[in-house]
Amino acid sequence: MKKIDIEKITSWYKENHVVGLDDRYLTSDNIRPHLTALNELFKVEKIGESFEGRAINKVIFGRGKIKIFLWTQMHGNESTGTRALLDLMEFFTKPEAEANLANYILEAATIYCIPILNPDGAVAYTRVNAQGIDLNRDVIDKKAKESQLLQDWLKKINPDFCFNLHDQRTIFSVAPHNKTATLSFLAPSIDEKRSLNQGRKETMTVIAAMNDLLQQFIPDQIGRYTDEFYPTATGDNFQKMGHNTILIESGHAKGDYNRYISREATFMALLEGMRCIAAGLGTDNHLSYLRIPNNEKKYLDAIFKNVSVAGRKTDIGVLFIEELVQEKVCFRPSIDQMKDLDDYNADEIINGENLDFENKNAAENWLKNRFN
Ligand SMILES: [Zn+2]
Structure with missing residues (x-):
């Protein structure tokens, strides 16, 4: 055949x-x-x-x-x-x-x-x-x-x-x-x-x-x-x-x-x-x-480049966590990586130079709205 x-x-x-x-x-x-x-x-x-x-x-x-x-x-x-x-x-x-x-x-x-x-x-x-x-x-x-x-x-x-x-x-x-x-x-x-x-x-x-x-x-x-x-x-x-x-x-x-x-x-x-x-x-x-x-393991849902977190510049790598909401799969953004992510790829790579967060929690809260 x-x-x-x-x-x-x-x-x-x-x-x-x-x-x-x-x-x-x-x-x-x-x-x-x-x-x-x-x-x-x-x-x-x-x-x-x-x-x-x-x-x-x-x-x-x-x-x-x-x-x-x-x-x-x-x-x-x-x-x-x-x-x-x-x-x-x-x-x-x-x-x-x-x-x-x-x-x-x-x-x-x-x-x-x-x-x-x-x-x-x-x-x-x-x-x-x-x-x-x-x-x-x-x-x-x-x-x-x-x-x-x-x-x-x-x-x-x-x-x-x-x-x-x-x-x-x-x-x-x-x-x-x-x-x-x-x-x-x-x-x-x-x-x-x-x-x-x-x-x-x-x-x-x-x-x-x-x-x-x-x-x-x-x-x-x-x-x-x-x-x-x-x-x-x-x-x-x-x-x-x-x-x-x-x-x-x-x-x-x-x-x-x-x-x-x-x-x-x-x-x-x-x-x-x-x-x-x-x-x-x-x-x-x-x-x-x-x-x-x-x-x-070098692919992420999103990467924000050059973000300030607690006064320090870093990249933020986001992975979506799957959650079941009313019999549908939804995706909740969570921070998987905070380091230089130059050798990673993602669905979205975003310039984050203008973003300034007090700490990781604040960044994660902001992400919930960003990907809502
Ligand atoms: Zn399996």
């Missing part, structure tokens, strides 16, 4: 993506109508309940031998992957001019999805589940019901590839231009030596292909996470167990606080990933993965 054409796929997306999924606050109630409306290509089944008794569903589609397992919102307040997954299901429902690509994937692979693994966290807009457990650090202890469910289905499905979908904060940037990291990837390590076994090389090869496609859509805005081994992390353990696992972190794009751009990029990443897995790309191109620049 030939490579995905960026023009064709962006034009498909523009015409056909799912409408009405605009806010970053996204719960099981919001996606239920979309799951109910899926056609006979898809099998939707309740597989269990969260700690607070909310239904967790599995959606299966495709007819092929290769098994792909994908889950979203393991962290409840990270919804971009869920929205991209619904767009992907829409693609398989009505691929239009891309029917060949859709059929190719559906013939080669069977795709098992758990949209919103942490529905209680989604409602509360928290990273953790209702018991305060970070599901992405619970793979060994399995203290959370939701972690047990994920691993029960990992065993039942025995997938060849997994996609673990998350959102990352605005602070992540990509060298050398310090652009915002709109998407980041990780092929997790299987041990402290960060060994490259066959499976990990396969994972890296798929990510390299996803990066190649996406550089045409969000150039220089794709980063790579450190592959330091995390003994309690989901991806590291699943990869170690022999299930190739691709971590996708959807992030910020300039001015895009609803994350429409990273949602579209995540949709494309999933589609290209599935195309490569269906094609059995092997390991040949795994070293290209290492050429994706590392994520850095």
